[in-house]
Amino acid sequence: MPKFYLTTAIDYSNGDPHLGHALEKVGADCIARYRRLRGDDVHFLMGMDEHSQAVLQAAEQNGLEPKAWVDRMAATFESYWRRLECSNDDWIRTTEPRHHRGTTALLEQIARTNPDDLFVGEYEGLYCFGCEEFKQPSQIVNGHCIEHPTLELVPTKERNHFFRLSRYRDRLLALIRSGEFKVEPAIRRNEIVRLLEDGLQDISVSRNRQAWGIPFPGDPEQTVYVWFDALINYLSATGYPEAGYERLWPADLHVVGKGITRFHCVIWPAMLLSAGVALPREVWAHGYVQWEGTKMSKSAGTAVSLGEAIDRHGPDALRYFLLREVGFEADGNFTWDRFDERYTADLADGLGNLASRSLAMVAKYREGIIPASAAETPLDQAGLEAVGAYAQAMDVLDLRGGAEAAWGLVARANLYIQQVAPWALAKAGKDAELDAALGALGRALYRLAVLSGPFVPGKARVLWQSLGLAPEALERAWVQLAAPPVSGAATNKPEVLFPKPQSV
Numbered sequence: 001m002p003k004f005y006l007t008t009a010i011d012y013s014n015g016d017p018h019l020g021h022a023l024e025k026v027g028a029d030c031i032a033r034y035r036r037l038r039g040d041d042v043h044f045l046m047g048m049d050e051h052s053q054a055v056l057q058a059a060e061q062n063g064l065e066p067k068a069w070v071d072r073m074a075a076t077f078e079s080y081w082r083r084l085e086c087s088n089d090d091w092i093r094t095t096e097p098r099h100h101r102g103t104t105a106l107l108e109q110i111a112r113t114n115p116d117d118l119f120v121g122e123y124e125g126l127y128c129f130g131c132e133e134f135k136q137p138s139q140i141v142n143g144h145c146i147e148h149p150t151l152e153l154v155p156t157k158e159r160n161h162f163f164r165l166s167r168y169r170d171r172l173l174a175l176i177r178s179g180e181f182k183v184e185p186a187i188r189r190n191e192i193v194r195l196l197e198d199g200l201q202d203i204s205v206s207r208n209r210q211a212w213g214i215p216f217p218g219d220p221e222q223t224v225y226v227w228f229d230a231l232i233n234y235l236s237a238t239g240y241p242e243a244g245y246e247r248l249w250p251a252d253l254h255v256v257g258k259g260i261t262r263f264h265c266v267i268w269p270a271m272l273l274s275a276g277v278a279l280p281r282e283v284w285a286h287g288y289v290q291w292e293g294t295k296m297s298k299s300a301g302t303a304v305s306l307g308e309a310i311d312r313h314g315p316d317a318l319r320y321f322l323l324r325e326v327g328f329e330a331d332g333n334f335t336w337d338r339f340d341e342r343y344t345a346d347l348a349d350g351l352g353n354l355a356s357r358s359l360a361m362v363a364k365y366r367e368g369i370i371p372a373s374a375a376e377t378p379l380d381q382a383g384l385e386a387v388g389a390y391a392q393a394m395d396v397l398d399l400r401g402g403a404e405a406a407w408g409l410v411a412r413a414n415l416y417i418q419q420v421a422p423w424a425l426a427k428a429g430k431d432a433e434l435d436a437a438l439g440a441l442g443r444a445l446y447r448l449a450v451l452s453g454p455f456v457p458g459k460a461r462v463l464w465q466s467l468g469l470a471p472e473a474l475e476r477a478w479v480q481l482a483a484p485p486v487s488g489a490a491t492n493k494p495e496v497l498f499p500k501p502q503s504v
């Protein structure tokens with residue numbers, strides 16, 4: 001089994017999770033579930049970024065010690081990820097000893113491998129506490145950070161440790177251009193290439209002693225810069241520097257937001273090159289969930305309650321809507337109206353209705369047993385094509401394309417029912433044709449239970465069970481998609497997968 005080590009960005013412990021966080025987590029989870037279906041040995045990491053001044057300030061504002069505050073925030077985030085069925089195998093918090101060990105070890109390894117790469121200097125610039133970084137003139141619009149137009153930039157001057165980032169420009173350009181280090185989608189790769197072509201400045205990697213952070217190795221007056229610390233989580237979660245960390249490392253995929261590509265596609269690989277540690281294979285930078293045209297973010301003051309969005313139609317529906325409508329590539333809009341429309345059309349009237357009417361006919365005409373019928377129908381042809389299109393899209397992280405392929409089969413199957421009218425076949429006593437139709441519908445439902453799983457895992461599980469299939473059989477289901485083994489399956493009366501909304 002090939003291993004597949006997948007990570008999401010770790011989230012700041014300074015406010016509740018919102019839809020932007022949720023898009024990233026369910027997108028990565030969708031990829032993790034798809035890779036498991038394909039037989040990969042998936043290791044999926046999520047976590048929390050618990051240092052930084054912003055976190056310390058949030059703790060103070062809430063009258064808590066920082067440790068008590070980050071414990072509370074981690075519990076809140078995790079409770080949302082459990083509700084949304086994120087299937088992460090590990091959960092790292094940067095306040096954990098394993099992460100402190102990994103961070104210290106990587107800095108020491110850089111100092112050993114390339115002693116010139118770390119040096120002491122003085123930094124003067126405009127600091128954004130939302131980003132926790134000094135901003136370059138190109139990142140400032142009307143005197144404010146592009147990402148945080150409501151925050152004041154703070155003039156800051158201090159003695160810091162620096163990292164010789166400039167040294168790595170040519171190697172990074174070559175690695176990205178050759179695809180050895182993949183940056184996707186292409187629009188993000190082009191941005192990073194342009195940034196590299198403009199040249200790199202060395203960066204400050206410590207702050208004057210801060211009460212909340214990791215002491216800089218060999219200089220306790222200084223604290224490791226929070227971004228330097230945060231990036232290392234992906235490595236420290238593998239057990240680095242202990243022997244055996246290469247069982248997981250290098251990461252196969254880092255999923256991050258488009259606002260932090262410079263950290264993940266420039267600074268992080270440069271740190272690893274400097275230390276002589278292998279680079280991650282790919283970074284995928286998704287877009288933002290927009291609310292009435294603006295980025296949804298706590299510090300920008302525009303956020304829709306994640307709890308409310310989950311409660312609206314349930315966690316599966318929110319997952320589906322985010323990945324199908326908002327999308328995992330460019331920015332996309334979230335509106336309640338569109339959410340309700342998609343829910344009704346694609347889930348209640350689409351997949352849900354297909355499952356309930358198909359199983360109802362199997363119950364009514366064949367006592368709940370899916371008839372054995374090898375007849376090749378147009379629906380089987382459509383099913384095979386959907387599986388091919390789905391795999392092609394999912395392999396390149398086109399999650400919307402994957403959902404379109406699966407739900408295209410839903411529409412095709414609902415149309416098939418209208419066209420063959422099984423009730424008319426029953427009435428006319430055309431048994432062989434009725435068997436062929438119900439068998440084809442059984443195979444379509446099998447395929448859909450598998451293909452929809454990464455998007456709507458809870459409902460896919462219910463559908464699977466209502467086909468009379470054992471939960472563990474789902475692990476081997478991908479290879480059965482060419483000829484789903486449903487002949488003779490004893491189906492159960494399905495619960496309504498997606499109830500029609502009462503009054504929304």
Ligand SMILES: [Zn+2]
Nearest residue numbers: 128131145148
């Ligand atoms: Zn900012």
